[in-house]
Amino acid sequence: xxxxxxxxxxxxxxxxxxxxMSVHITLAGKKILNLYCGKAEDAKNYQVxxxxxxxxxxxxxxxxxxxxxxxxxxxxxxxxxxxFDLALIGKKGVWYDHKVCVTFAESFEDELVDALELKYANQxxxxxxxxxxxxxxxxxNNQKFLVVPEGNAVPKNLPSDVKILKQPIDKTYLVSxxxxxxxxxxxxxxxxxxxGTKQDxxxxxxxxxxxEKGNISYAGKYSAxxxxxxxSGGCNLAIENTMIYHKPEVMEKLDxxxxxxxxxxxGYERNPLGRLEWIKLYGILFGKEAEAEKLFNEQLAKIKPxxxxxxxxxxxxxFYVNKNGAINVRNPDDYVAKMIELAGGKYLPSDILDxxxxxxxxxxxxxxxxxxxxxxxxxxxxxxxxxxxVDGELASIDDLIKKNAAFKDFKAVKNGRVYTSQKRFxxxxxxxxxxxxxxxxxxxxxxxxxxxxxxxx
Numbered sequence: 001x002x003x004x005x006x007x008x009x010x011x012x013x014x015x016x017x018x019x020x021m022s023v024h025i026t027l028a029g030k031k032i033l034n035l036y037c038g039k040a041e042d043a044k045n046y047q048v049x050x051x052x053x054x055x056x057x058x059x060x061x062x063x064x065x066x067x068x069x070x071x072x073x074x075x076x077x078x079x080x081x082x083x084f085d086l087a088l089i090g091k092k093g094v095w096y097d098h099k100v101c102v103t104f105a106e107s108f109e110d111e112l113v114d115a116l117e118l119k120y121a122n123q124x125x126x127x128x129x130x131x132x133x134x135x136x137x138x139x140x141n142n143q144k145f146l147v148v149p150e151g152n153a154v155p156k157n158l159p160s161d162v163k164i165l166k167q168p169i170d171k172t173y174l175v176s177x178x179x180x181x182x183x184x185x186x187x188x189x190x191x192x193x194x195x196g197t198k199q200d201x202x203x204x205x206x207x208x209x210x211x212e213k214g215n216i217s218y219a220g221k222y223s224a225x226x227x228x229x230x231x232s233g234g235c236n237l238a239i240e241n242t243m244i245y246h247k248p249e250v251m252e253k254l255d256x257x258x259x260x261x262x263x264x265x266x267g268y269e270r271n272p273l274g275r276l277e278w279i280k281l282y283g284i285l286f287g288k289e290a291e292a293e294k295l296f297n298e299q300l301a302k303i304k305p306x307x308x309x310x311x312x313x314x315x316x317x318x319f320y321v322n323k324n325g326a327i328n329v330r331n332p333d334d335y336v337a338k339m340i341e342l343a344g345g346k347y348l349p350s351d352i353l354d355x356x357x358x359x360x361x362x363x364x365x366x367x368x369x370x371x372x373x374x375x376x377x378x379x380x381x382x383x384x385x386x387x388x389x390v391d392g393e394l395a396s397i398d399d400l401i402k403k404n405a406a407f408k409d410f411k412a413v414k415n416g417r418v419y420t421s422q423k424r425f426x427x428x429x430x431x432x433x434x435x436x437x438x439x440x441x442x443x444x445x446x447x448x449x450x451x452x453x454x455x456x457x
Contacts, residue, residue, distance in 0.1 A: 040095035120274035194219035203424035299433035317381035343439035349377035
């Protein structure tokens with residue numbers, strides 16, 4: 001009896017040349033000297049048809065190498081998938097009958113089954129290798145990561161485009177600020193060792209505290225990371241946002257240093273609940289799946305009463321004034337616009353963003369329009385929510401009018417229905433449910449006890 005070498009995971013190589021097919025098998029040692037396609041009793045009479053060995057070099061998991069025997073066994077298409085006779089002779093000089101069967105190995109994709117049901121997110125998916133806890137995460141732009149549980153070996157013969165993430169992934173370089181709040185809520189901040197954001201720029205208290213204690217170090221922004229610090233600190237994952245694509249040389253350098261780069265696409269989820277559902281991905285990466293599932297379900301429960309209400313019919317303008325005096329608005333398919341709609345409002349402006357005359361400059365999820373166009377579209381908005389993240393929160397309605405006197409003629413300004421989102425909101429990724437509830441309260445005339453929005457007098 002013979003067995004294939006463990007270093008090759010029991011697999012052989014099929015070759016077709018000049019119309020003839022053969023399969024190369026690599027054995028576990030050098031004890032088998034010859035093979036014969038047929039019965040043992042016939043082999044001794046047909047020495048001319050004996051198969052002679054090749055010397056194959058194999059490398060095992062521990063890094064050691066060994067020279068063993070291999071054989072090229074001729075095979076026909078009819079024999080594939082069926083048992084056939086393959087006699088063998090060893091050092092004892094005795095022929096033995098043996099039956100073998102050659103089948104096509106399953107592709108990596110054939111070994112995968114669905115591992116996570118997503119309700120809203122469509123920018124990532126999760127599968128697992130059958131009968132294992134190895135998870136394959138696929139993210140937009142054809143990113144693939146195999147999460148290997150702690151103490152387990154890396155499977156052999158993985159596709160070349162699959163990056164390996166060995167748990168624990170405990171020395172992460174976090175550049176994407178939207179991820180920190182998700183990690184904080186599932187008690188996974190301790191898996192972050194490096195930050196692409198300085199301590200003073202964080203609004204997530206867990207991140208601030210970790211940096212104060214020295215548990216997280218600033219390792220440079222996305223475009224200029226401190227490679228020496230990352231390498232010396234054993235960084236084993238970089239979580240970036242799509243800005244990294246503007247610096248391909250940084251991605252190449254991180255890859256060269258053996259640091260896998262995961263570019264997160266939660267910002268491309270048009271359903272805000274899909275954006276929140278990315279918490280499940282981080283639950284898998286950092287071994288916090290139960291915590292992630294619990295938090296996601298709690299957020300759904302929080303907004304369920306709001307989702308069951310009828311639309312109020314009231315319009316809401318969400319914007320800020322940039323340094324050039326133009327208006328920056330979220331696009332109608334952006335998650336902020338969708339949150340306003342889920343809360344029961346009508347997002348403005350939406351009617352001018354499809355113009356092709358050059359007056360609208362689109363930048364991903366936002367667009368810039370001139371004040372005159374914004375005035376024509378949004379002056380009758382029932383409610384104004386000023387985006388306080390970039391330009392800062394409004395302290396008063398007078399602050400808004402100082403930006404442009406035209407605002408004094410807006411319906412919401414006249415009626416005193418002006419609000420500002422808090423600067424910290426866009427780092428509070430788990431606050432989606434609270435923001436929707438805030439907007440719903442405002443729409444229904446109840447603007448006290450808000451979480452992420454302030455009334456402006």
